[in-house]
Amino acid sequence: MKRVGLFIPCYVDQFYPNAGIATYQLLKKLGLDVTYPTGQTCCGQPMANSGFEHLTQNCNQLFVDNFAEFDYIVSPSGSCVLHIKEHLHTEKSAEKAAAIRTKVYELVEFLVDILKVKNLKAKFPHKVGLHQSCHGQRGLLLTQMSELVAPYFSKPQQLLAQVEGLELIDLKREDECCGFGGTFCIVEEAVSVKMGKDRVKDHQVNGAEYITGADMSCLMHMEGILKRENSKIKVLHIAEILNAG
Amino acid sequence: MSTPTKTHPELSAVFNKDEQRVNWHDETLWWIRQKRDKSAHSIPEWEILREKASQIKNNALANLAEYLVSFEEKAKANGIIVHWAADAQEHNQIVHQILQKHGILQLVKSKSMLTEECHLNEYLEKQGLEVIDSDLGERIVQLAKEPPSHIVLPCIHKKKEEIGDLFHQHLGVAAGTSDPQILTEAARVHLRETFLTRKAALTGVNFAIAETGEFVVCTNEGNADMGAHLADVHIACMGIEKIIPKRKHLGVFLRLLARSATGQPITTYSSHFKKPRAGQEMHLVLVDNGRTVQMGREDFRASLKCIRCGACMNTCPVYRRSGGHSYHNAISGPIGAILAPNLDREKYADLPFASTLCGSCSNVCPVKIDIHQQLYKWRQVIVQEGYATSSKKMSMKIMNYTLSSPGIYRTAGKAGRWVLKYIPFAVNNHFNPWYKQRDMPEVPKESFGEWYKKNVK
Numbered sequence A: 001m002k003r004v005g006l007f008i009p010c011y012v013d014q015f016y017p018n019a020g021i022a023t024y025q026l027l028k029k030l031g032l033d034v035t036y037p038t039g040q041t042c043c044g045q046p047m048a049n050s051g052f053e054h055l056t057q058n059c060n061q062l063f064v065d066n067f068a069e070f071d072y073i074v075s076p077s078g079s080c081v082l083h084i085k086e087h088l089h090t091e092k093s094a095e096k097a098a099a100i101r102t103k104v105y106e107l108v109e110f111l112v113d114i115l116k117v118k119n120l121k122a123k124f125p126h127k128v129g130l131h132q133s134c135h136g137q138r139g140l141l142l143t144q145m146s147e148l149v150a151p152y153f154s155k156p157q158q159l160l161a162q163v164e165g166l167e168l169i170d171l172k173r174e175d176e177c178c179g180f181g182g183t184f185c186i187v188e189e190a191v192s193v194k195m196g197k198d199r200v201k202d203h204q205v206n207g208a209e210y211i212t213g214a215d216m217s218c219l220m221h222m223e224g225i226l227k228r229e230n231s232k233i234k235v236l237h238i239a240e241i242l243n244a245g
Numbered sequence B: 001m002s003t004p005t006k007t008h009p010e011l012s013a014v015f016n017k018d019e020q021r022v023n024w025h026d027e028t029l030w031w032i033r034q035k036r037d038k039s040a041h042s043i044p045e046w047e048i049l050r051e052k053a054s055q056i057k058n059n060a061l062a063n064l065a066e067y068l069v070s071f072e073e074k075a076k077a078n079g080i081i082v083h084w085a086a087d088a089q090e091h092n093q094i095v096h097q098i099l100q101k102h103g104i105l106q107l108v109k110s111k112s113m114l115t116e117e118c119h120l121n122e123y124l125e126k127q128g129l130e131v132i133d134s135d136l137g138e139r140i141v142q143l144a145k146e147p148p149s150h151i152v153l154p155c156i157h158k159k160k161e162e163i164g165d166l167f168h169q170h171l172g173v174a175a176g177t178s179d180p181q182i183l184t185e186a187a188r189v190h191l192r193e194t195f196l197t198r199k200a201a202l203t204g205v206n207f208a209i210a211e212t213g214e215f216v217v218c219t220n221e222g223n224a225d226m227g228a229h230l231a232d233v234h235i236a237c238m239g240i241e242k243i244i245p246k247r248k249h250l251g252v253f254l255r256l257l258a259r260s261a262t263g264q265p266i267t268t269y270s271s272h273f274k275k276p277r278a279g280q281e282m283h284l285v286l287v288d289n290g291r292t293v294q295m296g297r298e299d300f301r302a303s304l305k306c307i308r309c310g311a312c313m314n315t316c317p318v319y320r321r322s323g324g325h326s327y328h329n330a331i332s333g334p335i336g337a338i339l340a341p342n343l344d345r346e347k348y349a350d351l352p353f354a355s356t357l358c359g360s361c362s363n364v365c366p367v368k369i370d371i372h373q374q375l376y377k378w379r380q381v382i383v384q385e386g387y388a389t390s391s392k393k394m395s396m397k398i399m400n401y402t403l404s405s406p407g408i409y410r411t412a413g414k415a416g417r418w419v420l421k422y423i424p425f426a427v428n429n430h431f432n433p434w435y436k437q438r439d440m441p442e443v444p445k446e447s448f449g450e451w452y453k454k455n456v457k
C-alpha cells in the first residue's frame, strides 16, 4: 500500500489541531496508510514570503528528512503546499527535494485528483460559505479563477456536493482575497483587516452559518474578525466538514 | 537617494480612517474589474490574444535595440525630430529646450504617465512655464495639487463633491455643485479655451511601430488630438519599451488595452501620428530612465512588457483598499511596486510587501506579466541588500531558530500556547497588530502533535 506522510503546518499544529485530526481521520477512513512524522516543524513560508528565503535552509532540510520516504505528502493547507511545491530546495538532498515537490498535495486536490473520491458519506446540515484561498485556487488550481476566460470547475465544491444536508451559499465576490497573506496581516494591519471585514461580510449577507476553506490560515484571520464582531458565524476547515457525521 | 517620509502601511492606514471612502473606492474599481471580465468573456479567444501579446512583447524586448534604431530611421524619414533621453532630468531638459526655442511659455498636455514619472510639470513650472493637463481626471488632480492616484483613472480617489469644490475655487462653478454633467461641461469650456490658445502640445505614446516610424496615442476624451492638431509644436514622449515590431501587431494590443482598462471594446480615439502636418513641428522623445537597467535584471525584465492598462490595479484587493497615493510613486498598484524599486531601492523598499501575493494581477494582465512572482522576488532582493527593518530581521532570526529544531519548536509551542491561555494581556494588547482589530485564536488543550502521540502512537 502507498504510504502517506501527513504534513501538519505549524499554526495548525499549535492552534487548530482539530483540522489536523479531521484530516488524519478522513484519510484513515478512506483506507490509507497515514503517518505523521513527529520531527516536522514548519514549511518556512512565513520567512520566505517576508523576503528571508535564504534563512529557510534548515526548515527545508528538516522537511526533506521527515518526508522523503513517503509516496504522497498530504496537508490541510494550500498555501504551505504551494510553498513546498515552488520553493523547497536543499543543497544536501537536491534530488529528494525535487521528488517531494512533485508528490506533495493539498488535501482537496489529493482527494479529487489522486483518490478520485466520489462518495464521502459525510453529513453536515448547514448553510456554508466557501472561501477560495488564493494560494490554493490560483497557485494549486483548485478552482477556476474568475479573471480567466476558461471553463469553470471547482474541486472543493465537488467534494462539498457529496456532503449530505450541506447548502453552499452564493457569494457576491467569488474569489476575492481575505487579506491574510502571511506576515502581510501584521505589516499591513489596516488593509488586511479591511479586506477581512469585507470578505466576512459577503458570507454574512448571504446567510452563511459556517465559513469553510482549504486553508486554515485564511480561516484563522476571518475567525479573528468574526469574533471581534461578536458574530455567530463559525469557521471550520474543509476536512472537518468532509469528516463530519 | 532619499528616504520615504511615509511608507505604504502608514499611508494606507490614513486612507482607511475614512471607511466610507474606502468602500466606494473599492466598489468603483470592482465595478470596473467586472466590466473588464464581461468584456473579456465576450471574446472566446481572449487567452490566446493575451498569449500573442505577451510573445510580441517578448520579441520586442529581445530585439529592442534593433527595433529602436529602425524606428528612429523611419520616424526621421517621416519628418519627425527624434530625441533620446537617458533619464528623467534629460527628458525634462529636452522638452524645455524645444519650448524655449519657440519662445513658448504655455504647454497643453494630454495624458502621459511618463511625464509624471519624470516630474515634468514641477520642472517646467520651476522654469516659469505654465502646464495645463487637458484630460479631465488629470486636470482635477492638477488643480488639487496632487499626483494621479491611478494610471487610467487619475482622480478615482476623489468624490464628486470634492471635485465640485475644486471647480468652485478654480473655474468659477457655483458653490456646492456636484452634478457630474455640469462639472464636465465646466471643464470642457475651460479646456477648449486652453486648446485654442496654446502653441505647444505634449502627448504620451501608447505604441510606437518600428516598421513604419509612426506612433499611436489612445484616449477617451480626444484631447491628444485636439491639442496636437491645434498646436504648432507637438511633442510626444515615450519610454523605449513602447516599441512594437509591426503595424499588424497593433490590432492585438488595441483589442486588449481598452477591454483590460475599462471594459470598453476599444478606446474612443486611437490616433495615429506619422508625420507633422504642413507648418507643424513634431518631436519625439525616447526615454530610458532605468529601463535598460531593468532589462538587465532577468527576474524583472518582463515588467517592461506593461502596456499601462491599469487592470492589475483595479483587480488588486490591496490597491482597492489603500488608494493609489499610498504607493508614493507615479505608477501605483502591483506593477508600480515592481517598477519603483528598480529606480530607488531604499525609497520603495516597502512596495513589494504591499501585496498578499494573491495572484489576481498576473491573471488579468493582458501581456501576462508574472506580477506576483516578481513581487516575491523583489522581497528577496530587498532583504538581501539590507533594506529590511531591524525588528523584522530579529523576528525572522528567532523564527528560523525555533523552526530549525523540532525540540525547540515543541517547547516554544507549549510556551506560546500557555502564554495565550494564562496571561492573555501579554499579547492581547494594542501593541500587537493582530489584536488591534482581530481576536486571537482560542487556545486548544493540546497540539496536534500531542494528540497524535496520545491517540495514534
Ligand code: SF4
Pocket: B260, B305, B306, B307, B308, B309, B310, B311, B312, B313, B335, B361, B364, B365, B366, B367, B368, B369, B371
Ligand atoms: S502590468 Fe499588466 S495589468 Fe498592470 S498595467 Fe501593465 S499591462 Fe496592465
